[in-house]
Amino acid sequence: xxxxxxxxxxxxxxxxxxxNFTCSFPSSNFYALHWYRWExxxxxEALFVMTLNGDEKKKGRISATLNTKExxxxxxxxxxxxxxxxTYLCAFAMNTGFQKLVFGTxxxxxxxx
Amino acid sequence: xxxxxxxxxxxxxxxxxxxxxxxxxxxxxxxxxxxxxxAKKPLELMFVYNFKEQTENNSVPSRFSPECPNSSHLFxxxxxxxxxxxxLYLCASxxxxxxxxxxxxxxxxEGSWLTVV
Numbered sequence: 001x002x003x004x005x006x007x008x009x010x011x012x013x014x015x016x017x018x019x020n021f022t023c024s025f026p027s028s029n030f031y032a033l034h035w036y037r038w039e040x041x042x043x044x045e046a047l048f049v050m051t052l053n054g055d056e057k058k059k060g061r062i063s064a065t066l067n068t069k070e071x072x073x074x075x076x077x078x079x080x081x082x083x084x085x086x087t088y089l090c091a092f093a094m095n096t097g098f099q100k101l102v103f104g105t106x107x108x109x110x111x112x113x
Numbered sequence: 114x115x116x117x118x119x120x121x122x123x124x125x126x127x128x129x130x131x132x133x134x135x136x137x138x139x140x141x142x143x144x145x146x147x148x149x150x151x152a153k154k155p156l157e158l159m160f161v162y163n164f165k166e167q168t169e170n171n172s173v174p175s176r177f178s179p180e181c182p183n184s185s186h187l188f189x190x191x192x193x194x195x196x197x198x199x200x201l202y203l204c205a206s207x208x209x210x211x212x213x214x215x216x217x218x219x220x221x222x223e224g225s226w227l228t229v230v
């Protein structure tokens with residue numbers, strides 16, 4: 001059974017704080033690691049799809065790194081804003097079935113003004 | 114607006130009812146998915162369709178019956194469900210490039226909240 005772990009489960013920060021979350025996944029049969037942002041009452045929104053060990057991706061104030069050999073990815077948010085409040089999901093795809101994403105339970109972020 | 118539209122957004126049904134969830138994607142994608150989000154559980158893949166053909170059934174009970182008449186539309190037919198089937202059902206689509214290492218970004222709809230009473 002594939003296991004994707006995310007930590008912390010929830011996080012409450014003040015506006016302007018920088019923060020980071022962790023996603024742990026199996027280090028074998030790696031194909032891709034996805035990050036999604038899911039705001040309440042909206043659809044999950046793709047942030048990054050990472051496929052290469054050592055990948056670093058950036059989108060505005062959000063960035064992510066990938067280590068496939070040890071099976072982890074970090075998501076960083078610099079200068080958090082209230083609109084960053086959401087649940088951040090990671091999902092692992094194996095090379096034996098790259099469409100079969102296995103999701104973590106997410107990190108719920110609340111940014112207070 | 115992700116280009117994936119789901120209806121209805123909310124559905125309440127009895128255990129003996131037959132109902133359907135509908136999904137339409139306007140992205141020209143060739144793969145479509147059903148996912149289930151139960152309380153306190155991760156998003157769980159149910160079915161995958163590629164070019165209208167079902168390529169994955171993740172051990173889903175037969176009371177859930179998917180249908181994909183074309184690459185743009187996906188249905189989930191519901192029959193004799195149980196209260197524990199109450200959940201958020203998400204449809205998604207992607208452009209399957211056959212594993213070209215681009216990662217296969219998946220686009221989700223907003224989901225259909227299902228309550229079985």
